[in-house]
Amino acid sequence: MDLNARSVLAATCAAHPWLKKQGGFIINTTSIAARNGGGNGAILYAASKGFVSTITRGHAKEFAGDDIRVNAVAPGVIATPFHDRYTSPEMLDAQRKTVPQGRVGTPEECVGAYLFLASPTLSGYVTGRILEVNGGQLMP
Numbered sequence: 001m002d003l004n005a006r007s008v009l010a011a012t013c014a015a016h017p018w019l020k021k022q023g024g025f026i027i028n029t030t031s032i033a034a035r036n037g038g039g040n041g042a043i044l045y046a047a048s049k050g051f052v053s054t055i056t057r058g059h060a061k062e063f064a065g066d067d068i069r070v071n072a073v074a075p076g077v078i079a080t081p082f083h084d085r086y087t088s089p090e091m092l093d094a095q096r097k098t099v100p101q102g103r104v105g106t107p108e109e110c111v112g113a114y115l116f117l118a119s120p121t122l123s124g125y126v127t128g129r130i131l132e133v134n135g136g137q138l139m140p
Contacts, residue, residue: 004048005055012059016068023067027117028056032076032134039095049074053130060128069127073113076134078105100136109133 008028015026031049033039038046053072060070077083077095083104087095096104113131116122132138 001044001048004045005051008052009055012055016063016066019063019068020066025069025071025118025120026056026059026063027114028052028070028072030056030072030074030130032074032132032138034074034130035138035140039091056130057128064127069117069123071117071123071126071129071131073110073117074130074132074134075110076105076132076137078107078110080107098137099134103135105133105135 012026019026030052031038031046033042033046034049034053036046037043038049053074056070056072063070077092077099083092092104096102099105110133113133117126117129117131132140
């Protein structure tokens with residue numbers, strides 16, 4: 001909760017006065033787990049990411065008058081050192097099978113979503129959105 005929820009709130013509160021002076025954007029990182037409850041043993045992770053998704057939408061409304069856009073990226077199953085360390089090959093394969101593209105994503109495949117949301121030219125009229133990057137695993 002400290003890493004995934006409290007840190008987002010603390011960083012946003014610290015940045016808000018500066019962004020309020022000049023405008024800008026905030027991009028949070030949530031997860032597909034915020035929408036599907038996470039895997040076995042990951043309920044607190046999913047709940048913390050649900051907090052991030054909710055606070056993203058709330059801050060988008062609250063900060064719109066300050067010319068601050070607030071959005072988030074929600075990766076699905078992404079090949080990271082976390083999975084290397086904590087996810088068994090069998091569990092990762094089971095997760096992979098739930099992805100229509102038939103594979104686990106890479107961190108590099110998430111970069112475009114962040115760049116899009118950071119660009120005032122490309123997303124200047126986008127706020128309060130959670131951009132899903134999950135190979136079709138979740139299609140809201």
